[in-house]
Amino acid sequence: MVEKIYVACPASFKTGGTESIHQLVYNLNKFFGIKTYVYYVNYNPKKTENPTADAFSIYVGSDEWVDASGVEDSEKNLLIIPEMETPYLENFKKIRKCIWWLSVDNFFVYNTAPKSKPLFYIKHYLKKVLGKTSLEYEKLMFNEFSADFHLVQSYYAAQFLKELNIKNIYSIPDYIHENYIAETKSINLDLKEDIVAYNPAKGYEFTAKLKAMAPNIRWVPIVKMTNEEVFQLLAKAKVYIDFGNHPGKDRIPREAALAGCCLITGKKGSAGNPYDVAIPAKYKLDETEAPAIIALIREIFSNYKSQSNKFNSYLEILNNEKAVYLKEVGDFLKIL
Structure with a gap:
């Protein structure tokens, strides 16, 4: 040992x-x-x-x-x-x-x-x-x-x-810290607003194209915000988008999903497989599908409850992350 x-x-x-x-x-x-x-x-x-x-x-x-x-x-x-x-x-x-x-x-x-x-x-x-x-x-x-x-x-x-x-x-x-998960339980999903949240540090060139295509959609960047301000934004938003490179299992998309956001991602990096970002394929679109992305955002705005239910299996995975994490840490230690 x-x-x-x-x-x-x-x-x-x-x-x-x-x-x-x-x-x-x-x-x-x-x-x-x-x-x-x-x-x-x-x-x-x-x-x-x-x-x-x-x-x-x-x-x-x-x-x-x-x-x-x-x-x-x-x-x-x-x-x-x-x-x-x-x-x-x-x-x-x-x-x-x-x-x-x-x-x-x-x-x-x-x-x-x-x-x-x-x-x-x-x-x-x-x-x-x-x-x-x-x-x-x-x-x-x-x-x-x-x-x-x-x-x-x-x-x-x-x-x-x-x-x-x-x-x-x-x-x-x-894993996402259990304190954050506990805090998301207090979010009232009935108060969700027609907001698309995004991180301008991730895939912004394409996001800017989407914004130009639909200027009447409320796009809110995560920039110069405290942790609490990020949480409050995700608690209000119906959609979180990420068309960045996904170099690993990124935290903000998971935090957004736990806060009740419907995720829409590209297909780069870890988003390109069904395991790391385990959301339905319908919500993964590449940069050639900009009109479809805008249409999907509007569909989520109009039918948020039914759309958000599509992420239930992903939320189950996120809520169980720490238990899986501790088991895999233990498995690794056994070989040392």
């Missing part, structure tokens, strides 16, 4: 992925009895005394994080590192290593030119964006990191690794 686990994370950075990291540290400490720490890879004490984002204080205490000097490089310990921070694996020699694929797409964005071997990564990235991905490049890249294990947050990531013939793949997903 492993003695200590370190889960790498950028300091003072709040995203869905970094929340997943803090969730894992919390659950390993609370439910599995393994001393686990967040390892803040870029912690600078001159910039901040506490590198834990305020929103994650519910997961991690002041004695549950370390910087690089606090990582014990021993074969008895395990380092879990998200795909976008893999260059830091080179700093450790003895510790067992695990890459956690919280995203696939972000790997090619963040790892194009690390300090070591920048040309290698740039060539690989150019091949990726040109649609000429070389399996030989990818296999060489993974062999260079010599990870002992690969964890996946999504079916999309698992399939990506299997296509590369990567072994030792285990599932550790994530």
